[in-house]
Amino acid sequence: METKIISVKEKSICGKAVEEAGRIIQAGGLVAFPTETVYGLGGDALNGESSGRIYRAKGRPSDNPLIVHICRMEDLFPIVAQVPDTARKLADAFWPGPLTMILPKSDMVPRETTGGLDTVAVRMPMHPVALALIDAAGGYVAAPSANRSGRPSPTLPKYVAEDLDGRIDMILDGGEIEIGLESTIVDLTEEVPMILRPGYITKEMLESVLGEVRVDRTVLDGNSGQPPKAPGMKYRHYAPKGELTIIDGRQEQVVEEINRRAREMQEKGERVGVIGTAETVGRYMADSVKSAGSRDDGKTVAKSLYRILREFDEEGMTVIYSENFGTAGEEGIGQAVRNRLLKAAGHHIDYL
Numbered sequence: 001m002e003t004k005i006i007s008v009k010e011k012s013i014c015g016k017a018v019e020e021a022g023r024i025i026q027a028g029g030l031v032a033f034p035t036e037t038v039y040g041l042g043g044d045a046l047n048g049e050s051s052g053r054i055y056r057a058k059g060r061p062s063d064n065p066l067i068v069h070i071c072r073m074e075d076l077f078p079i080v081a082q083v084p085d086t087a088r089k090l091a092d093a094f095w096p097g098p099l100t101m102i103l104p105k106s107d108m109v110p111r112e113t114t115g116g117l118d119t120v121a122v123r124m125p126m127h128p129v130a131l132a133l134i135d136a137a138g139g140y141v142a143a144p145s146a147n148r149s150g151r152p153s154p155t156l157p158k159y160v161a162e163d164l165d166g167r168i169d170m171i172l173d174g175g176e177i178e179i180g181l182e183s184t185i186v187d188l189t190e191e192v193p194m195i196l197r198p199g200y201i202t203k204e205m206l207e208s209v210l211g212e213v214r215v216d217r218t219v220l221d222g223n224s225g226q227p228p229k230a231p232g233m234k235y236r237h238y239a240p241k242g243e244l245t246i247i248d249g250r251q252e253q254v255v256e257e258i259n260r261r262a263r264e265m266q267e268k269g270e271r272v273g274v275i276g277t278a279e280t281v282g283r284y285m286a287d288s289v290k291s292a293g294s295r296d297d298g299k300t301v302a303k304s305l306y307r308i309l310r311e312f313d314e315e316g317m318t319v320i321y322s323e324n325f326g327t328a329g330e331e332g333i334g335q336a337v338r339n340r341l342l343k344a345a346g347h348h349i350d351y352l
């Protein structure tokens with residue numbers, strides 16, 4: 001299959017490209033498109049065969065459900081069995097935006113899309129191209145992140161092409177993504193709303209609207225022995241090819257320890273990459289040293305993390321050390337960054 005890549009950065013060509021993409025999805029095909037969080041791989045959410053194609057293109061296990069993307073609030077009602085008050089309040093506050101809600105599904109959503117579950121994940125994204133595409137495609141677009149299963153979610157169109165060229169019909173190139181980490185997922189089918197995946201919309205933001213909100217304990221502790229509630233969170237995600245270890249401790253000690261290990265590994269013939277911050281990056285010695293941004297600004301770190309992991313792959317790094325970002329109880333987007341970094345490292349973290 002030839003994958004057509006069309007830029008949607010200029011208004012003049014964007015409308016036509018989106019219309020063509022919408023027709024492809026309506027006919028059962030697959031189109032990658034920009035959202036504010038990461039690139040998504042879109043198919044018709046109401047067509048079980050399309051969902052099957054999404055799983056195959058990504059190499060994703062079919063028990064890992066997809067998020068249904070909508071572009072109008074009224075389109076929520078037909079696909080869910082009920083809309084609790086909590087969902088209305090969150091939609092008012094955060095839609096369109098990087099928030100996904102888990103709700104009981106209606107019969108309109110095929111089981112292929114929900115990985116066999118009775119619930120459905122729904123999100124109304126904020127990116128104008130995403131909204132226009134969902135409309136052009138008939139209102140319901142199933143879209144996981146547009147990466148091969150196990151790879152970091154793509155924040156640039158070239159990474160979508162790297163993973164999916166030849167496997168999907170079209171890529172809408174909207175340039176670099178704004179946020180860089182996937183949406184926050186909140187489960188509203190429980191008595192107390194529960195965060196299954198942390199993201200840009202933080203626990204504090206949800207609590208300001210709902211009152212009490214819990215966090216699934218597997219989010220920050222991979223060793224709790226319990227299966228995570230979002231099926232996708234159980235898979236080793238976002239894995240770089242090199243062996244990634246997080247080093248946690250006081251800044252001085254961390255820099256020293258990473259430099260010591262990097263030297264040791266280089267002597268063994270490994271190629272070593274280091275993820276530091278603006279504050280420390282000049283002090284590391286390794287084959288490739290990258291700054292994830294400023295320690296005071298979690299948003300810059302969120303935006304650069306997946307790109308850095310992919311760059312280390314391109315550069316052939318076999319061992320990677322990273323400073324830690326955020327602490328276990330941390331507020332704000334630091335929790336999401338920490339969650340993704342831990343997963344990328346397969347929970348390999350050393351405390352000094």
Ligand code: TXA
Nearest residue numbers: 037039040065119120121144145182183230231232233
């Ligand atoms: O920001 C995002 O959410 C991006 C963009 C493209 O919108 N999409 C995304 O989709 O990250 P994906 O498929 O890579 O991650 C969806 C996660 C998976 O961990 C999946 O298991 C979980 O959502 N999920 C989907 N439906 C669910 C359900 N009914 N119950 C629990 N978890 C669900």
Ligand code: MG
Nearest residue numbers: 144145153182
């Ligand atoms: Mg994904």
